[in-house]
Amino acid sequence: MAMRHGQWSSHRPVRFFAAVGESAQSRVERLALRTGLQRVATPRAASLLLIAGGIPEQSWPALRRLHDQLPHPRGALYWGEGPPPLPDVVEVEPSDTPATAMRRLQAELERDPRASSQDLLPNEPPAPWQGKGPHGQGGEGMMGGTPYGRPMTMRGDELRDGLRLDAHEVTVGPFAPMLPPGLALGLRLQGDVIQQVALIQPPFRDAAAEAPFAEALDRPVAVADLERARAAHHLRCVGRFCALRGALALAARAHASAERARAGNGAGLGTLGRLLWLSGLRPGIAPGLGTLGPAQQGCLLGPALRAAGRPDDLRSRRDPYTGAGFAPVTQRNGDVRARIDQWLAEARQALALAARLEHQPPVAFAAGLEGPAGPLGTPATGDGPRLDLDALLRGLEWGEAVSVLASFSPQALRRMLGEADR
Amino acid sequence: MSPLGALGVTLGVLVAGVVLVGLLDALARLVLGPVPLETPDRLTLEGLRGAVRRQSLTTEHPDLAAWRLAPAAYLGLAAAGLALVPVAADRAAVDVEAGIVVWGAVESLTVIAVFLHGWSSNSLLPLLGAYRFVAIGLSVMLVSMFVLIGAALPAESLRLTAIVESQRGLWNAVRQPLGLPLFLLLGLAITLRGPMDYADSADLAGGTSAEDSGAPRLAWQFARAAMLVAFATMAATVFLGGPLGPLLPGPVWLLLKAGFVAALLVALGRLLARPDASRMLTFIWVVLLPLSFLDLAIAGLETLR
DSSP states (O other): HHHHHHHHTTTTTTTEEEEEEEEEEEHHHHHHTSSSSEEEGGGGGEEEEEESSSSOGHHHHHHHHHHHHHHOOOOOOOSSSSSSSSSSSSETTTTTTTTHHHHHHHHHHHHHHGSSOOSSSSOOOOSOOOOTTTTOSSSSSTSSOOOGOOOOOOEEEOOOOOOOEEEEEEEESSSSSTTTOOOOEEEETTEEEEEEEEEEEEEOOOHHHHHHHHHHHOOBBOOHHHHHHHHHHHHHHHHHHHHTTTTTHHHHHHHHHHHHHHOOOOHHHHHHHHHHHHHHTTSSTTTTTOOOOOGGGGGGOOOHHHHHHOOOOOOGSSSTTTTTTOOOOOSSSSSSSHHHHHHHHHHHHHHHHHHHHTTTTOOOOOTTTEEEEEEEEETTTTSOOOOOOOHHHHHHHHHHHHHHTTTTTTEEEEETTTTOOO | OOHHHHHHHHHHHHHHHHHHHHHHHHHHHHOOOOOSSSSHHHHHHHHHHHHHOOOOOOSSEEEHHHHHHHHHHHHHHHHHHTSSSSEEETESSSTTTTHHHHHHHHHHHHHHHHHHHHTTTOOOHHHHHHHHHHHHHHHHHHHHHHHHHHHHGGGGOOOOOHHHHHSSSOHHHSSSHHHHHHHHHHHHHTTTTTGGOSSOOHHHHHGGGGOOHHHHHHHHHHHHHHHHHHHHHHHHHHHHHHHHHHOOOOHHHHHHHHHHHHHHHHHHHHHHHOOOHHHHHHIIIIHHHHHHHHHHHHEEEEEEH
């Protein structure tokens, strides 16, 4: 009987919520495409918490809160290097796939729900009561203040039409699935309009996205491999953006194209560009959305910089790219639409370069090279002005703000926010 | 039909329809490709037992009664809409004089059920989903009202069996070519799908259902699929002649046509992107609403001819 139950369980989808840490986004996405696994957007829908990649210690409290939001019976796995950030987690080697361990843990929880992972935090408010009103409020009248450490809504001027509406302060991230992994923002909202943004934590480092390029700084690598990795990176970014906008068929196509690009196959990219229009994705984005003001333009990097019309690309000064006739592609407007177009145009160009430079001997780029998120290994990296998220997102509706953030790759956003990894 | 019989038929068709919607969703995923993170999560028979056994968590100080009531209200509205649909040319589980008006009420009350679902959990992302749905839902409902009036004009009656009968010569989808496409947009809105899913979308981590777990989560998913069943049968009735057709029995024709509409909505839900909410609102008022006026004018001229 137990065996039959186990067999039946093994066919049930394993629903997991991924707490994506450093350098783990792409491998979590590849894992989620496996049959029998389903990555969900909220911990409430998950039976397993998958902690993927290194989690810096300052994010451990958020991870504990996240863990306690999964309904019982629940379990947690750690798929990363170093000591696990939570107690009592099933550890999986970074080089292994956790699929088998996840299915086994799910089956165990179904067999014995008492094995469910226990709460890590006490079920009590995060701060003592410090309100002063008679009904639980801490500010004026029935509103405002921070009773039990939680800011309550308070009326304030609305940015767009001058109405005085309730403003609500919240922290979003660092494991919110609609934001780049690691990014944590303190937001002041009126309805779904963003009134104020404070950066709490930049996105986690995504060394995996730049790994082949960082390697090329130290030793010779095949240029065709670099360009295939660049194309795959850009297409994955397009796929994430499409999924956020609900264009699931297009997202699936972009992710599949990314996998094919890794193998050097660029078939279907022209169709993908046309589908961006036909699906309504591109027309559905307001022209000019996410354009940086003149004072902010200096912090742009890589594809985002070229989407704003600046043809800055280290490849135009590096052999063998110059020999292959490389010229940077650019867009004009520097908005969200242009950044999506730029990713696609650069993916097409990268695959064409890979085909042209297929038999080129491996090359080292000790003086620096253009990575998928901007220049790598140059003295200027990380020295530019920092992106002001408040200036970029203030006045936008929630969906628009999420789209603007998704129009930068997580690693580019991290570097634009002033985190220089190399 | 006796009240008990009507209830039995409605619930039976609803459950069978929800299973069909689950299969269509799975088929769409197979054909159009999987994605690493899908919102809302899949409704599968295999997941049924797991969802029921999982703990139903609550948030801090929710309006628990309203939170639990919202899926029931959504499901109840779907069942009420389905009960109006004529399964044969002259027979419906609930055949009322103003059937098309009752369906309009179902559409409008759906806005309340979805808003209640997002508001009652006392949490940010569900509340944002609720706000957005009200803004979009009310606007697209206006479009639907004009389209439905146009569909009722040739029948010179608000009774759904009369509307079916009026299509014996020519379907409304043909003589009012704008009607069905505009009505499908309403379908995407009230079933929270694709380009009209402003309530439970990925940018809100599932929106109004972001805090749902266990059985209440399953109930919301079930209700969402049930509303698709109700909408598909209503669209088939109002625009595709419902149970009318040669050779096959009426209910089979209705099933085939409703299945076609459901498959179309499932596919559109995955193929089309969701515009920014403010852009969609402009599109509805500047483009869709005038188109619905035009549809009504075409229907009026056709009736006078």
